[in-house]
Amino acid sequence: MKPIILILGGSSTIAKALATLHKDDEVFYSYHSLFENAENAFYLDLYDIQTYHNIPVKTYDVIYSFLGFTPSLDLIEDLNTSKATIERNFLYPTLVLQFLILNKRVKSNTRIKVITSVAGVRGRKLNYVYGASKSGIQTIVEGLANKYSHLKFTDIVLGPVLTDAVP
DSSP, X not given: OOOEEEEETTTSHHHHHHHHHTTTSEEEEEOSOSOSXXXXXTTOOHHHHHXXXXXXXXXXXXXXXXXXXXXXXXXXXXXXXXXXXXXXXXIHHHHHHHHHHHTTOEEEEEEEEEEEEGGGTSOOSSSHHHHHHHHHHHHHHHHXXXXXXXXEEEEEEEOSOOBTTBO
């Protein structure tokens, strides 16, 4: 039986490459952020996921989370960019993972792999908000791993990686 795999945030170069490795498995993608804004995140339900984002209501064997984005460095001090950076790199992934776990979309041995960034390990003057949001999601993954010890969490820290998002 083929494993059922969910790739969240599947439009990144790395996520697309990963998908090719799973070409023989049953793979589902979410190419868009699951939320338009943080306020909508609290009203997420199974209907929203299945209808608007083409994510079937299934129980997954493996979940990869690539949710997030890297802001343009010239906008780093813009408050709206800072807000969006925190929402998309910390709040959304946190809520999506909790939602999938609490709504029984994981098996007792599901592997959840959250792709983060080396920026979360150190504070840098050019991307401190991005780094803080990545650090936060790393802490969430650690907490979820402790709370749901039957699941297999992995925090994959990348970077710096040259992709179409980072010239």
